[in-house]
Amino acid sequence: MFHPVNTKISFPELENEIIRFWKDRNIFQKSLHNRTGSPQFTMYDGPPTANGKPGIHHVLSRVYKDIIPRYRTMKGSYVPRKAGWDTHGLPVELEIEKKLKFTSKADIENYGVAQFNKLCRESVFTYLKEWDSLTERIGFWIDLEHPYITLENSYIESCWWAIKELWDKGLVYHGYKVTPHCPRCGTSLSSHEVALGYRDDTVDPSVYIKFKVIDDSARKIVQNVAGDTKAMLRELGQKSVYFLAWTTTPWTLPGNTALAVSPELEYSVLKNENEYLILASARVMPVGFEGYTAVGTVQGNDLAGMAYEPLFNPHSFNVERRRFDKNTGFPVQSASKDNPLSYQVIAADFVSMEDGTGIVHVAPAFGEVDFKAGEENELNFVQNVDLDGNITGTYPFAGKFVKKADPLIIEDLSSRGLLYRRETITHTYPFCWRCDAPLLYYAKRSWYIRTTAKKQELIDGNATINWYPDH
Known part of the structure; x- marks a missing residue:
């Protein structure tokens, strides 16, 4: 029809x-x-x-x-x-x-x-x-x-x-994975979800922190310095030696368990009336050090393995310290209390000379690169933040949301003479596209599919x- x-x-x-x-x-x-x-x-x-x-x-x-x-x-x-x-x-x-x-x-x-x-x-x-x-x-x-x-x-x-x-089929396992985590929604976000929430005008702290080198390691470093070694050795009793590292996330500093250096690059030793500072030679001029003079250099490879004091000893603040172990099926195992506790410098290929000091603060609980470094070097693992984004333990800033804890952590370090410089930085940072909460890169212990x-x-x-x- x-x-x-x-x-x-x-x-x-x-x-x-x-x-x-x-x-x-x-x-x-x-x-x-x-x-x-x-x-x-x-x-x-x-x-x-x-x-x-x-x-x-x-x-x-x-x-x-x-x-x-x-x-x-x-x-x-x-x-x-x-x-x-x-x-x-x-x-x-x-x-x-x-x-x-x-x-x-x-x-x-x-x-x-x-x-x-x-x-x-x-x-x-x-x-x-x-x-x-x-x-x-x-x-x-x-x-x-x-x-x-x-x-x-x-x-x-x-x-x-x-x-x-x-x-x-053996494809389900219990382990850790670092994910961009929303503390408000209580869930991880996929990479395309993260891309929806970046903001280019985020203002965060920009702090340079001093990590005190253990005395034995300080002597070994000085012995490898190209400079007036004898004068430096004589002054070690009166002057402490510090590694200088930069971060925009002070809330991760209680979770620090290593410092990373570039093994092929040169590092400078700076001196003032009270202390020695160590950082990459390429970063001395960009950072700026009024009142300091360069007294020698040392290769990054000679810094690897050197020990330093934790900024915050987790055992002193009722926070569990765990440790990576390559020989077990589960990547992070409980660690016994070490007295005194010290952490080590590691050599790594992710150290950049574009910003910071050429010494990278490593917190395996709060970053994918950091976690991988923890696995490869069997580092300590300290997770001082819960899934709601609040600081745990008995720190003076415990119970605070991480971003609100930042200024308190900075003040604590300053009161102990461990803050070199405090500034702010405007940079790109990811926020949850659903609720606008700042995302935290967090090593989650959960069940995963292999x-x-x-x-x-x-x-x-x-x-x-x-x-x-x-x-």
């Missing part, structure tokens, strides 16, 4: 006619029924959260998801498509927190976790009608009548089944895919 063609065509109405035709005649269902028994092609649809309105970007992603199943259907495959709804996670929780004007986990606990979860469950399908309408309007063929829903036990049990399968065991298989599989655009 043919219909007259109107010269004034309304494309939206034409599309609606096609949608009605598909719906009235169950075309999607017939496309499946007619291919029952044919080779099956499966495409997993990552489910959206229905507690937020769909946007134009969802149209784009759903069009892409619709093209491939339609193509495979036209090629004769049986292609069932099951809709899904993501009802877990932070998007749902944050929506309820905003509604209740909550600002912390404590607010949720005081309100009642069960009642809070009830509101989350009630909110997850707030915009379900809008999602169904959009899905139908753009011609996205998918089974909306029998969706999988992540809060249902059947789905949750399938996740536990998958974890059990991974466990049986994806590296399948890395090569994944790479080999990717090599068989015809990518558009090519890469």
Whole structure:
């Protein structure tokens, strides 16, 4: 049957006619029924959260998801498509927190976790009608009548089944991983989420800290100095020797367990009336040292292995000290109390001469590079901050949020003569894109999936895919 063609065509109405035709005649269902028994092609649809309105970007992603199943259907495959709804996670929780004007986990606990979860469950399908309408309007063929829903036990049990399968294959392990952590949301962020929250105008402390060299190490350093060694040895009894390091995160200093130097570079020894300072020769002029004179140089390689006093001995502040151990299955083991406790200088290839002093403060609990250095050198591991971003232990600044503890830590070091200079810096720093809290790079002890065991298989599989655009 043919219909007259109107010269004034309304494309939206034409599309609606096609949608009605598909719906009235169950075309999607017939496309499946007619291919029952044919080779099956499966495409997993990552489910959206229905507690937020769909946007134009969802149209784009759903069009892409619709093209491939339609193509495979036209090629004769049986292609069932099951809709899904993501009802877990932070998007749902944050929506309820905003509604209740909550600002912390404590607010949720005081309100009642069960009642809070009830509101989350009630909110997850707030915009379900809008999602169904959009899905139908753009011609996205998918089974909306029998969706999988992540809060249902059947789905949750399938996740536990998958974890059990991974466990049986030895792919689940207990360990540490350094992640960008939001102390307010209480979760790690992916790299693309971190990229959403960078701010170029963040003002932070910029401090130069003195680390006192142990006497025996000071003598060994002086003996390797190209300069007036005899005069320096005579003065060691009256003048202390310090390594000078720079940081913009004073809150990580209680977690310091090593200093890193570049083994190939030259380091200068500076002197004033009271002390000796050691830093990279290339950084002496940029940093500036009024009242100091250069008395000699030493190679970075000769500094490696030298010992210095902790800025904050964790045993004095009721904080556990752990230690990396390559010989055990778990990377960090409890360490006995050393009296006196000292840390060491390590040689490393990540030391930069673009800023700082050429001596890098290393805190394995608070940085990916630091953690790797801890593993490679079997360093001590001191985690003096909890997942809420608060300082633990019995420090004078314990209980404070890390950023609020910064000035207190600086004052403490200054009162002990360990602060060389205090400034501020405006630089780029990541914040949580959801709640604006500053992110903390934090070594989390948790359960992980050993994806590296399948890395090569994944790479080999990717090599068989015809990518558009090519890469």
